[in-house]
Amino acid sequence: MHAYYADHFILPLPSGHRFPMAKYGRLRERLAAEWPQVRLGQALPASDGELALAHTPGYIGAISQGTLDASAQREIGFPWSPAMCERARRSVGATIQACRAAMAGEGLAANLAGGTHHAYAHKGSGFCVFNDAAVATRLMQAEHARHHRAGGPLRVAIIDLDVHQGNGTASIFATDDSVFTLSLHGAKNFPFRKEPSDLDVELPDGCGDAEYMEALERALDELERRFEPGLVIYLAGADPHEGDRLGRLKLSFDGLEARDRRVMDWAWQRRLPLAFAMAGGYGTDMEATVQAQVNTYRVALDYHARWAALARRAAPDAPAVVATWATAGTGPRWQNAAP
Numbered sequence: 261m262h263a264y265y266a267d268h269f270i271l272p273l274p275s276g277h278r279f280p281m282a283k284y285g286r287l288r289e290r291l292a293a294e295w296p297q298v299r300l301g302q303a304l305p306a307s308d309g310e311l312a313l314a315h316t317p318g319y320i321g322a323i324s325q326g327t328l329d330a331s332a333q334r335e336i337g338f339p340w341s342p343a344m345c346e347r348a349r350r351s352v353g354a355t356i357q358a359c360r361a362a363m364a365g366e367g368l369a370a371n372l373a374g375g376t377h378h379a380y381a382h383k384g385s386g387f388c389v390f391n392d393a394a395v396a397t398r399l400m401q402a403e404h405a406r407h408h409r410a411g412g413p414l415r416v417a418i419i420d421l422d423v424h425q426g427n428g429t430a431s432i433f434a435t436d437d438s439v440f441t442l443s444l445h446g447a448k449n450f451p452f453r454k455e456p457s458d459l460d461v462e463l464p465d466g467c468g469d470a471e472y473m474e475a476l477e478r479a480l481d482e483l484e485r486r487f488e489p490g491l492v493i494y495l496a497g498a499d500p501h502e503g504d505r506l507g508r509l510k511l512s513f514d515g516l517e518a519r520d521r522r523v524m525d526w527a528w529q530r531r532l533p534l535a536f537a538m539a540g541g542y543g544t545d546m547e548a549t550v551q552a553q554v555n556t557y558r559v560a561l562d563y564h565a566r567w568a569a570l571a572r573r574a575a576p577d578a579p580a581v582v583a584t585w586a587t588a589g590t591g592p593r594w595q596n597a598a599p
């Protein structure tokens with residue numbers, strides 16, 4: 261299963277900054293050590309043209325040149341630097357690459373960061389510079405349209421289970437019927453002015469595993485009734501965990517894993533490719549956040565194996581080692597891996 265990272269582009273933060281930047285490198289270390297089935301690849305930067313599918317040219321220019329005004333920069337929560345811009349572009353690139361890999365027959369692929377759902381078309385917010393899921397959605401739709409002239413647009417469901425509402429994503433797709441935005445989030449948590457998604461489910465403070473899973477089940481039923489996606493982008497935030505200092509919910513590790521399994525199983529049952537991003541996670545103990553994320557990969561590998569078995573049944577003579585993902589170029593391209 262392919263997963264893309266950009267944590268080696270260090271975003272310089274002042275000492276004592278509350279964002280746990282180290283979690284990204286730590287997740288990569290743990291995946292490399294424990295799950296060799298996860299093929300880690302460096303994310304490529306999203307271009308201006310790609311970003312412009314979901315962001316205004318003025319905002320892209322201001323981020324690129326460092327000319328955002330002080331209050332807009334404060335709303336993002338990171339100081340500007342060339343590295344901040346580069347990292348934000350690569351985090352979008354990682355979700356793009358994950359979507360391409362998932363859609364090229366892998367079934368599932370991941371971004372080790374991403375899920376920056378508070379970014380609007382014209383501004384960033386809440387540690388989110390560019391909206392990776394929004395850009396990747398629009399780009400996958402454009403690539404799909406090039407290859408399938410008939411049959412309508414690629415329909416994308418963004419299932420956002422980060423504990424905070426996906427306000428930027430909801431705003432970007434507010435009038436777009438080809439994208440379904442679903443957000444399950446803490447009612448009393450940031451952002452305090454929420455944007456209407458296609459489906460919003462508000463959860464009370466202290467919500468535990470059982471209540472959460474019931475809400476998720478109802479939400480997936482409603483998604484099923486209202487929309488027929490061709491691609492799922494899943495924001496697997498670790499911040500609903502009981503050990504999170506910002507989350508206000510009380511999901512256990514088992515609860516988070518059941519949540520991941522339910523979403524991935526839902527997509528698998530419908531044979532929908534699924535790309536996932538890690539989104540938020542602010543554990544009092546950073547290792548707890550990383551553990552929840554590693555658990556997400558364990559579940560994903562289970563479903564990835566089912567997709568691989570399906571591909572083998574469809575093409576029994578194909579080599580058992582499927583491929584390495586060639587990251588250069590704009591379209592999906594497979595190469596046989598050396599044994």
Ligand SMILES: [Zn+2]
Pocket residue numbers: 422423424497499539540541
């Ligand atoms: Zn969050």
